[in-house]
Amino acid sequence: xxxxxxxxxxxxxxxxxxxxxxxxxxxxxxxxxxxxxxxxxxxxxxxxxxxxxxxxxxxxxxxxxxxxxxxxxxxxxxxxxxxxxxxxxxxxxxxxxxxxxxxxxxxxxxxxxxxxxxx
Numbered sequence: 479x480x481x482x483x484x485x486x487x488x489x490x491x492x493x494x495x496x497x498x499x500x501x502x503x504x505x506x507x508x509x510x511x512x513x514x515x516x517x518x519x520x521x522x523x524x525x526x527x528x529x530x531x532x533x534x535x536x537x538x539x540x541x542x543x544x545x546x547x548x549x550x551x552x553x554x555x556x557x558x559x560x561x562x563x564x565x566x567x568x569x570x571x572x573x574x575x576x577x578x579x580x581x582x583x584x585x586x587x588x589x590x591x592x593x594x595x596x597x
Contacts, residue, residue, distance in 0.1 A: 544579060551575045
């Protein structure tokens with residue numbers, strides 16, 4: 479009977495070691511999974527967030543610049559042309575400013591599409 483108790487105690491110790499070893503393995507696997515998920519999802523999203531932030535900031539600044547340029551063209555046409563655009567012609571400076579901005583927009587879009595594959 480003493481032999482049976484020893485065998486049972488030995489089996490329990492071996493099972494305990496296996497359980498502890500299995501627990502450690504599961505813990506290591508969980509840590510590995512978290513690290514992999516962070517590398518493959520969180521880090522690229524952070525980098526993408528910086529890219530989008532700079533893109534939005536650049537777009538905002540370009541928009542402000544184009545607006546300032548449009549107002550400048552309009553003011554030059556209204557002030558420096560004296561009485562040429564008075565009366566029925568008062569809308570012409572607005573149309574000229576619109577044409578200038580549209581031309582710049584088309585030129586920008588053409589440049590963007592033209593350099594899409596070249597870096």
